[in-house]
Amino acid sequence: MGSRHISLKDLARELNISISTVSRALKDHPDISREMKEKVKKLAIERNYTPNPLAMGLLKQETRMIGIVVPDLVTHFYASIISGIESVAKENGYFAVIASSNESIIKEKESIDNLLKARVEGLIVCMSRETNTTDHFEKLVSRDIPLVMFDRVCLGDKIPAVIADNADASQKIVEHFYSKGYRRIAYVSGPENLSISKERMSGYRAGLKACGLTPDENLVENCYLTFESAKMAMNRLLELPNPPDAVYGINDTVAFGLMKAIKEAGLKIPDDIGVVGFTDEFHSVVVTPALTSVTHPTFEMGQQIAQLFFKRLTTGFQAETLIVKTQLVERESSNKSEGRH
Amino acid sequence: MGSRHISLKDLARELNISISTVSRALKDHPDISREMKEKVKKLAIERNYTPNPLAMGLLKQETRMIGIVVPDLVTHFYASIISGIESVAKENGYFAVIASSNESIIKEKESIDNLLKARVEGLIVCMSRETNTTDHFEKLVSRDIPLVMFDRVCLGDKIPAVIADNADASQKIVEHFYSKGYRRIAYVSGPENLSISKERMSGYRAGLKACGLTPDENLVENCYLTFESAKMAMNRLLELPNPPDAVYGINDTVAFGLMKAIKEAGLKIPDDIGVVGFTDEFHSVVVTPALTSVTHPTFEMGQQIAQLFFKRLTTGFQAETLIVKTQLVERESSNKSEGRH
DNA sequence: AAGCTTTCCGCAAAGCTTTGCATTAATGAT
DNA sequence: ATCATTAATGCAAAGCTTTGCGGAAAGCTT
Secondary structure, eight states: OOOOSOOHHHHHHHHTSOHHHHHHHHTTOTTSOHHHHHHHHHHHHHTTOOOOHHHHHHHHTOOOEEEEEESOSSSHHHHHHHHHHHHHHHHTTOEEEEEEOTTOHHHHHHHHHHHHHTTOSOEEEOOOTTOOOOHHHHHHHHTTOOEEEESSOOOTTTSOEEEEOHHHHHHHHHHHHHHTTOOSEEEEEOOTTSHHHHHHHHHHHHHHHHHTOOOOGGGEEEOOSSHHHHHHHHHHHHTSSSOOSEEEESSHHHHHHHHHHHHHTTOOTTTTSEEEEEEEHHHHHHSSSOOEEEEEOHHHHHHHHHHHHHHHHHHOOOOOEEEEOOEEEOOGGGOOOGGGO | OOOOSOOHHHHHHHHTSOHHHHHHHHTTOTTSOHHHHHHHHHHHHHTTOOOOHHHHHHHHTOOOEEEEEESOSSSHHHHHHHHHHHHHHHHTTOEEEEEEOTTOHHHHHHHHHHHHHTTOSOEEEOOOTTOOOOHHHHHHHHTTOOEEEESSOOOTTTSOEEEEOHHHHHHHHHHHHHHTTOOSEEEEEOOTTSHHHHHHHHHHHHHHHHHTOOOOGGGEEEOOSSHHHHHHHHHHHHTSSSOOSEEEESSHHHHHHHHHHHHHTTOOTTTTOEEEEEEEHHHHHHSSSOOEEEEEOHHHHHHHHHHHHHHHHHHOOOOOEEEEOOEEEOOGGGOOOGGGO
């Protein structure tokens, strides 16, 4: 039991020399003779010595931990972004400590507090769907704690962020539908407090305008970003006297919910209704029919987020919002057969 | 810049008292007078004091960190298990530090080393698909480092573990297929070094026997547990002179690959070929047709894994393998319409 | 041979917390 | 008034590492 790890002191005692000599020998300090260095290094390897990060952290006032708060861990989108963040973090000798807000603003605040208590050097956050106030983020800013946000962001002038080209992508979806012959294009959005909701909504409007379509407020539904609530939103759309012939959802979970509801209603995708999603690559391929979607390069996004974080950490703050180009990948779900109509 | 966190020393200086008094006051030590306690606590809250976990860790020789190594982060199965682990960890005041082996034995070893360097108090591991040696785990055991494995396990007599009732579940799948009228039942397994491969294979054999079916080695394929390699395995099965009328895969990724290959071959699920998977709940519902599958209660599994870990951590070792009951949930993908045959 | 420069190593402080022991002041006892 | 308790607080060490500075020994110069 007890201390499973050996320390400089242990090595020093065994060699009958001082701790400082051991420390210097291990890092090739010029003050130490060659033979001494060799002797020390040999024993260190033999005893499997690794420096104690707690002691180092205490001394250097750095923990090399970076805190991540995401709405959930199990959505592929976040998991993949985390993966990207982690890859860059590891390169820089940092650990990613991950916490989930479970889409709750209370847990979001708790998680942030806990991570700060654990002395992470900074935070990377994607807001929960409930988060409609920003004071907890402002506090971080005023305490000068490095913070980077992504996807669902806020306070763009005070907090560096990485987001997708949401409005553009959204507009392209509408235009894509139009080019495929769809005319009554519906959109299922998320809570209005979220930046992605606003941005994608404005792209939706711009798309309609660009195509010369008349906006119909009945074709816009909000949902709670869950599979079930997306299904319900879709059902409401299907019950309209004049239902849509195309629909797209604000993220992958929503897109799956839409598809499910359409199938359960006995309608065919893409002929009765075209569907497009905002998703990551993987899931678009797994579902049937393969989903036309705006795919985020999630892993790369994660890497960029981490890079922005380290930039903030080392060279100090500067307002900066990185916009990641998404791509509209055409698959089956929006490929209406002309003949049928 | 500098120290964003304040320490006992800061509080002591401000109140003109000693550090020990501050420390004792904050934890209601009887030696400290009531007024002093109040004064100290008030300032501590005002200044937002939180104890420095590095200093505590150094003193108490505990980091309250638990290391997790999984084959990847983006698969829902692992993400969900991690979620479960984390929930219990948090309850016990522990942090989960997560590392991915990316299905590589080298990265698995690296991750373990890194986590140990970071002074996690113990490890929870699911082996990579490449892992065919166990010496790195034996070393952990001999160094008396708490270790719990799950899903893909080894050294059952030395390492506590949580696994599914793999053989049973596998047998039930075969019997389910049989009861639905399928007769040429294929199985796509994973690398033979993995425990899940072995166990599920033995269940497959037992199932065939129980149903009075003659085993046909051609109906057993191995794959590399990726979407693509599963597709390839399925294609090999479809090219057989006497192809299967039912197939199941060792995990969810594989099941999706099987489905994809079948669809691409222009065959219908479940009428031409029945499909069953080992998956978690979520994905079985998202795909089309909804996938009959042995669903793992992943979140609960994670919780049990964490509980076993803490048991090991506090009350010492005892050989123990928890077997989690899975459930075969019938959905569309194995529901052959009798009429067609 | 005495003084000076190198070469090599050890001391001690700092970073933060806990805790056994010592210290001080005050209270009570006689 | 003096001694013995009790109450309240401070000192210092330990846990581990880094690093400026001081010190000892050896080699060199003159």
